[in-house]
Structure formats: C-alpha cells, structure tokens
Amino acid sequence: MGILDSKVPKGPLANKWTQHKNDINLVNPANKRNIDIIVVGTGLAGGSAAATLAELGYNVKTFCYQDSPRRAHSIAAQGGINAAKNYQGDGDSAYRLFYDTIKGGDYRSREANVYRLAEESANIIDQCVAQGVPFAREYGGLLDNRSFGGVLVSRTFYAKGQTGQQLLLGAYAAMNRQINRGKIKAYNRHEMMDLVLVDGKARGIIARNLVTGEIERHSAHAVVLATGGYGNVFFLSTNAMGSNVMAAWRAHRRGAFFANPCFTQIHPTCIPVSGDHQSKLTLMSESLRNDGRIWVPKRIDDAIAIREGRLKPVQLKEEDRDYYLERRYPAFGNLVPRDVASRAAKERCDAGFGVNKTGEAVYLDFASAIQRYGKEEALTHGIKNPDEKEITRLGKKVIEAKYGNLFQMYEKIVDENPYETPMMIYPAVHYTMGGLWVDYNLQTTIEGCYCAGEANFSDHGANRLGASALMQGLADGYFVLPYTIGDYLSKDIRTGAIPTDLPEFEASEAAVKERLQKLMSGSGQHSVDYYHKKLGKIMWDKCGMARNAKGLQEAIVEIAALRADFWENVKIPGKADGMNQELEKAGRVADFLELGELFAKDALTRNESCGGHFREEYQTPEGEALRDDENFKFVSAWEYKGEPKDAVLHKEELVYENIELKTRSYK
Amino acid sequence: MKLNLKIWRQKDAKTKGELVDYTLKGIEGDMSFLEMLDVLNEQLINKGEEPVQFDHDCREGICGACSLQINGEPHGPDRLVTTCQLHMRKFNDGDTIVIEPFRATAFPVITDLVVDRSAFDRIQQAGGYISVNTSGNTVDANAIPINKHDADEAMDAATCIGCGACVAACKNASAMLFTSAKVSQFALLPQGRVEAVDRVQNMVRQMDLEGFGNCTNTGACEVECPKGISLKNIARMNREYLSASVKG
C-alpha cells in the first residue's frame, strides 16, 4: 500500500462506519471552545461542515471568494438528491444505493466510503426537512421522488428544478444561525492563496481580501478544503465563472496528493456553444432524455444544408434521420449513461453530422413524444377522432407540465421554440470525480488538512451518477467530517491558539506576495482569458471525451509551453491592492495551467478506458470502453515534486470484498 | 451590432464615480449581456485600460451574483431573467445603454458596478433559519406531512436568489420582498412556526437597521424580480409581524 493508508476500518462493510464512530476519540465540549477550524469554500460540503462544527462548539472561520456563502456553485444543481429512504416501497436500501454508485463509477471508488455515503443518505433528507428545505411533496403531504439514470428505483428527492439551491440555502441558513451565535466568523470575498504548515501539520491559510487586496494570515488547528471541482480547466464548462482549483492546488503543492485528475464527467445535454464569445455553458437536465429522441441527419449533405440554414430539421423525413443512440444501444436507447451518450454525440459530430453553425450539436427531439402524449391525452379525455392539430396541442401541454421551465430557459438562451423545432444539445464538462486524495476520515496526505465534497476524489470513481453530488457534499459536511476531524483534534486540546507570527506564516505570506508581484509584472501581451481559452482548447481537444496517447503527449508539451508563456507575457491591468478581478482570474488560471498538465499525465498513465476516461486505444471493436481491472484497479494519487511533469505516482489498490467486478453493457 | 455604452466607473468606495462613454462594435444577438461586457473588457485590457468590474458567477441565473441597473431597470428590460441570462437580441443596433450599479444606501458601491450586498446576509443571520442541530436522529422526514399547497408556496418563496433587484427597483430601496420571502418560506412550514414570532421581529429589525427604505406597495419589486417572487409574501410578513407584535 506504500505511503497511502486509506485507514478503512476493519470488520463487515455494514458495520464499519458505526464501529469507527464508536472507536474514534472525542473532544469534550469545554475543550472544543479552544479549538479553531478553518473551512475554505461554503458550498454544500463546506457550508454544512462549518455549521455542524460550530454547532459542536468549535470556533469556525469560513472563507469564500463569493460575496456571500449563498452563491457557491452547489446552488446550480438542478435534478435532485439521492437517498436510500425506500419511501416508494420499491425495494431500495443502503446496499442498493451503494451498489449502483460503485457500478456507476465503473469500479474505481473505495467500497467503504461509498457504503458510508449510502448509509448517511437517509439522514440528509431528515436533516434538510427539519431545516425547512421545501422538497416536492405529493398530495398526501409526503415527500415525492423521481427516478434518475442508471438505477432501477425511485430515490431522488427534489425541489422543482432547483434542488441544489434549496439544499445550499439550508446549509447557508444553518451557517447563519452559527454566525448569529458568534461561532462562525465568515470571511466572504476572500480567496485562499496558500496553506500554512507548521511541523508538517496544516495550521492555517494565507488569504487575500478581494476587496482591499490585503494579504491576511489566519491560523487554526485544522483546515478543511471544500472548494469544489476543477472543471474550469476546460475554460468552458457548466461550472461558475469563479470555480477554481486554487485552494486544492495550493494544498497539493504543500504535500496533499492529487487523485485521479483525469476523471472528468462530460454531461451529454448542454446548450451548445454559439460562438467565440461564449463564456460558459448551461446544462439542460438529464431528465429530458426520458422523452427526447436524439438524432442527426443520415446524409452528410443534409447536415451541411442544415448548418448553412438551407434546410430546417422539421423538413427532414423520418427515414433521413439517424437516431444513433437507438441504433447503437437498442436496449437502453436514449437513456444510456452520461459518458456513453456524450461520446456517441462527439463521434457523430466529428464525422461531420453536427447540426449547428459550429458543427457541434445534435438534436434532442420531442416531436414524437408530443404525438404520443397527445394521443394518450385524447384517449383519456374521451376525444374521438382528434385531428393532428388537436393531438399536437394536447401533447405540448403534457410536455410543458413536465419540462416547462427548461424549455423556457432554452428559448431565452437560444431564441428558438423547442416545442416547434428540436432542441440542439452538445456535451459539456460538468463535474470532476478526481480531487485531493483523502483517507476514510477525509484527511488528505497532509495531517490536519481535510477535504470534502467535489474537491476530494472519494466516492464517485470514474463516473458519477445523477443526483449523487449533492448527496456526497452533504454527507461529508453534515455527517462524516465533523466526527472524523474530532479524532484528530483530540490531540490538540492542549495546543492553545496557533500564533500567526510563526516563521512558517511569514514565509508563506512572502511567497504569496511574490507570486502576486510576479503575476502583476507580466510583459503585457495577452489577457488572462486569452490563456485560459487556449488552455481550454487544448484540454477539450486532447483530454476531452476521447483521449489517445499521442494527443495527451502533445497536450503535456503544449500546456507546459503555454504556462511558460503565461508567466512571461500575461497582462493584468490595475493594482494588487484593491479589487482586481483580472488578478483573481490570473491566479486561478496559473494553477489550472499546472493542473492541466498533471491531468494529461494522469490520463496518459491510465492505459484503460473506464467511466469518463475514454482512451481510444482501449476500446472494443464496437467502440465501447475497455476497462483493465488487472492493471488499473487503483486510485492514482500524485505527489507534487516541482513541475507537473515530475509528479510522482502513488497507487492505492482498490479492494472489492463485497462487489463482483463486471463489464457495463447497454446494448 | 454597434452599441453606445454609458457605464458607471468608480475607482473605489471613497472616490466619486461618473458615467463613461464607450462604443462597442460587432456584438451579436446570441451573446449574453455579460458576454458583451467581456468583449468590452478584452478590448480595454488590450488598450491598457482597466476593465469594468462587475459581480457575476454562475451565469445561469441562479447564484444571484450578477446585478446591474440597465437602462433604468435591474437586470434590464427582459422579464424573469437575471443579467447573465439577458441576451443582446433584446437590444437594437445603435442603442445607447446606460449601465449603473444597484443603488441603495444599504448597498454601498465597492468599485465600478460591484456593490456590497452583505446587508442581505445580516438580515438572514438575524433569523432566517430553523434552529435544529445536525444529529443524524431528527425525526423522519415523512413524520410530519405537509399540505402540498403550502409546500409549493413555501418553495415559490424560497426560490429567491438574493440578487437585490427588488431593492434596486424600489423607489424607496426597500428590502421587504427579500426579507418577506424567507419569512414566508418558514411561516408556511410547520417546522418554521416554532420560532415564527422571534424570526419576523428580528429580521425586520435588522432590515431596518441596515437602512433600507419603507415599502409603499408600488409593486416594482415583484415586476423586476428575476424569480417572480410574489407581493403576497410581503402581505404575509406584515401579518406575521402584526401578530408577533400582539403576542409580544
């Protein structure tokens, strides 16, 4: 196992977590008052962790770059949150949720962590309802559920299309209660610039006040990073503009191993890029694939005619359309998992069948669903011999009731009416399964530095199932980290407050200031966005939905060159002492330029295809992913050694004691 | 399309600001309003000038970070959208667009178009929560059935994104719609009733302390709210407040 000890407790899977909670050390309430904890990031994981730690009695300081914790990007999650409540009586259980998650992750996650996640899932729903989160309900007043891709039960709880928002506002409210009690001190519009280690332990951070530009020292007995994913390394993604890897990367540079950076989820149904000005991508919920049929023209000249505006999609006859998912995967059709659907869309567009002006879009067509529902409605309402117009009208009403808000959003952005003409969609970067390596206690390889939520690597393997990100963030923050961190802090009850005038703080602050100075003194050739877009293009073209050794090798070289160019020639107007959004972006892009290279290196090392990681060399004759359990059933954890190319790989072998490894098939 | 922009530029909180004219060419209808500003900023940076600073994050209409008073209206002329979801096709070639920060004494300008909306956080901290600890053994989520109508209404109130458009639109810079949305969400749910009396009094007290104006029922907030939060919530908060005052 090398230097990576996952610290998974012994014993049967179902007892591990309970046993562990009984075994670990606790800190008595009086001593908690003497212990400080820093939480960086205030999304679902950070917000819930901060609130719970403060409830327990610790002194918590939270940091977020947004102007309020309520704006963390967890807020944008649409679909729902999974929980093994079995309210529908369809045979759901913690084991089933555990099994679905492991399988969905293509057998690249840690059994014990995932089982704990499944176990805690039910508590999350109880906790959130108690907080006043307005989940959708049935007429009887009980909670409603819906189903999501890749599972056989109905276990997804939701609040309209804004589940993430409501859960985040719940955690934010819990934080507010503690802020009001004085147990949390919130530092908003602050960005973590470095992690400070004293005697090898995480003892604080250096943060930049984004309003005044001041560099501040903050000390604590432990530091929790809950800073989300790094999807913005692709420039275009469904992440928020400010989402970044800086905190995690700074910790990585200080000794935290970075795990599975190449495991990225590309979501199949996003609104396509409309031009070079595009700054971000918008997701259309996965639920649309229940009723929409995905297609491109069968003949390439039709595709060209559509791109040039000479032909309208509705004019194309049924036999001239290629419903490629239904053709390739007759068993699952349009409901194949995210990674499979995304790759199939890319394959068609690469072959020249794309349908928007950039050639990177496929149709998601509701016409046949409208007809089907229309006929059903006519029948149930006793309308005899309805004409086509009547059927269409009735059908549209059903579609509107199901997806009205999404259709409205699409129309606002694209300016086309999706009831009349098929939607255009294309895959987009959405979630990163990789992140800082953590053990069972969510501690990174730096003592006292913990990592929760999307920022860590732990639970989703190589592919995340829908509605599981919210579950993991809240499980980590509400129910796991507050207990496991106590075990570590129980050794710190006599330490006393950590002074911020230690030489380690001084050195770290000096390094941060030097880095900012260096950024400000670029020669002034190109804007930060120029570099970010270039990096994004390399990543998308060579480390995107399909990767190969040659492309990855090229990417490594190109990113390293781009990084050198960036440090030499980036142009940042204004000053460092005051609000400077360009400087903020520059710091983040600088770290993406390092992460991107490690990402490519990780993808190059993993000579197999699994989940979101598809290596063109490793596929079946039919073009399906070819996993290699014999050689790659491990977590790649990278140790920082200067340049990304020098990073050292450590492997955590994955042990499956409760699940038999199988090949996923959707044919 | 070509646009004439008049944008509020202000170095920092202490410096006086002014509207500055910019001309921008080559704007497409598919761009969002913020992407139009991105184009402007890229040009300013390349000219060696300081870009226009503005708050934004998710760019999909849910985080509430983006603001901007556009031609005299928060989030611009379109309805039920935030600035990030406002598209340039709503404007015409040759238009003059005036862009100002959200104005309220309780929302001081930090720089350019960036304002400090932390007053909203403090209102929430005063009582916008239900006091329940995270124990892992609260009652089962289905132990208390909640009437679907009430749950849906609570959800409608809870969709507030805290952007501040209500304050920006109101001629009195009143924060009643924002405050009432949270008060209503909890007032409608049995979990929230326990602390209802203290909550409404504490939140209204904090709202007043922050220096927001008084509501005169003009209804501008409801019209401009990107999430369509209803004035009914204000009426509900008034009821809650009156009954809380009677109960002491």
Added chain:
Amino acid sequence: MSGLTKSSIARKVVMALSGLFLVFFLLQHFIINITSVIAPDTFNEWSHFMGYNGLVQYILQPVLIAGVIVHFAMGIALEIKNNKARAIKYKQYKGSANASWMSRNMIITGLVVLAFLGLHLYDFWIHEITYKYIEVSPEDPTRYLEETVHKFEPFARTIIYVISFVLLSLHLWHGFASSFQTMGVNNKYSAGIQTFTKIYAIVIPLGFIFIALYHHFNPITH
C-alpha cells in the same frame, strides 16, 4: 407615538390605518355634501347637527384632526427616510417600467391634497370657528347651504377644488387598496378590493367635483 414608529412595518400600518380612516371620513363628508344638491334642507339640518353636537365637536373632530396630522406627518417622515435609503440617485431610473405613476407619486398627490386642505380649512373651518367663537354669532340652522354655495362663486376657487379632487382621486387609486396589502390582506378577495378601490377613487372625487361645479353654475341670487 414612538411605539408606533419603531419599525418600518409599524410605520406602514400607521399610514394604512390613518389612510383608511380618512377614506371613511371622505365617504361621510361626501354623503353630507351631496345633500346640498339633492336635498338642501337636509344639508342645513345635518350641517347644523355636525356644528353643534358635542360628540362630533369634542370627540370626533379632534380624532379627525389627529388622523389627518398623523397621516401627513408620517407620510412626510417616510418620504424623508425613503429618500435617505437611496442617497445617491440613479442617473437613469425607469420607474414607469414596473410601477404605476400613482404609486410612485403619493407624496406629490398627498402634498397637493394637503395644500388644498389648507384652503378648505380656511374656507369653512376657520369661518365656523370665527362665526361661533370669535364673533359669537347666534345659532342659525339655515345658513349653511347659502354660505357653501357662495364659496363656489369665484371661478378660480372652483378650479382649484376640481384639480385637488383629481389629485385626490390619484392618491386614492393607489392608497386605498395599498392599505389592505399593508394590513396583510392579499388573497382571493384582493382583486375585488382593487376593483372597489378604483370605483371609489373615481366616484367620490367625481362626486365632489360635481358638487363644486353644480354650485358654481347655480349661484344663489337674492
């Protein structure tokens, strides 16, 4: 008084209650006045009653005066507070895009009505006080109609009355229904309240205008 003004909602409620009280008073005033057109003897009779009844004079009249003062004083205080809530104004503010002119200009319509009230008090109330307490003239239950009609002889005064009633109409148009929202009433009856408000805001001021014009064009000549 300080208890009533300690919070923004309490201040709103004071405005709403005093406003509703004045709306009610207006109705009562209108009913008496319209008799001057349709039943002059009744007008004299009622006017005399109002002028010499102890309950009206020593209880209701002070309450009315207090209601007027509270409504106006609070209105002005709120306007000042609201102004401070946006110390730096927008360069461009498009209020018409999201709210009615009436709702945005209550202070203007209110101040005009206040100014009118000054004239109105001078015309009638000061006159009454002078008649009763300064000159100590004898009770005369038949004088009221004639005095009233006299007032509307000058064209300018009649026009001022007409204009003031138009502004009163605009003030009522927003204020009446608005006071229900303030009191927390926003439900299935709200549409009805809105409609009633509009009818009230048109009918009552129009009625007052009719009375003023009627007397202007039908002077009493001896």
